[in-house]
Amino acid sequence: MALTPSTMLALKTQAPDFHLPDVVSGQTISLATFAGKKALLVMFICRHCPFVKHVQAELAQIGKDYSGKNVGILAISANNAATHPEDAPDKLKTMAQELGFTFPYGYDASQETAKAYTAACTPDFFVFDANRQLIYRGQLDDSRPSNGLPVTGKDLRSALDAVLADQPVNPEQKPSIGCNIKWKPGNEPGY
DSSP states (O other): OEEEEOOOOTOBBOOOEEEBBBTTOOOOEEEEEEEOEEEEEEEOSSSSSSHHHHHHHHHHHHHHHTTTTTTTEEEEEEOOTOOOOOOOOOOOHHHHHHHHSSEEEEEEOOOOOHTTTTOESEEEEEEEEETTTTEEOOOSHHHOTTTTOOOOOOHHHHHHOOOOOOOOOSSOOOOOOEEEEOOOOOOOOOO
């Protein structure tokens, strides 16, 4: 397990488009799926990573807490299922069903979406405003599997709440930390 921080993509970056299959419904998800939403949360997660396992119940809770609000939420896994079979689409579907995810869970087989977002680790979070400009990237909160701090989602929730209230998002943002994305051989990005 390589401890990897998020790349901290430049704020105001425009959300890259994508076309990914939802592992649960089989439907194709794209930016247009979330048209009209005031905020969009894109999170790169997977099934096997201990950092994701540490926060997965909170991710499911965020989905439930914001389902009635004007927020689009999408989880994406880009891990190489050949080397990490626990992150294959059928296993991701089981994960989504077991945790009660209320949002789509896309599988990025080509890893092009992960590259477009400069995703580096799992979990990695990106929040975009109504114009799909990046306003938050970084950690869920200060909790890590070994530090004993409770999982609250405070950093991510604060960003979502600010967008919904038409308030500025705190520019002091800390990178997420987690397992590196499991790139296919020769597909590693240069960022």
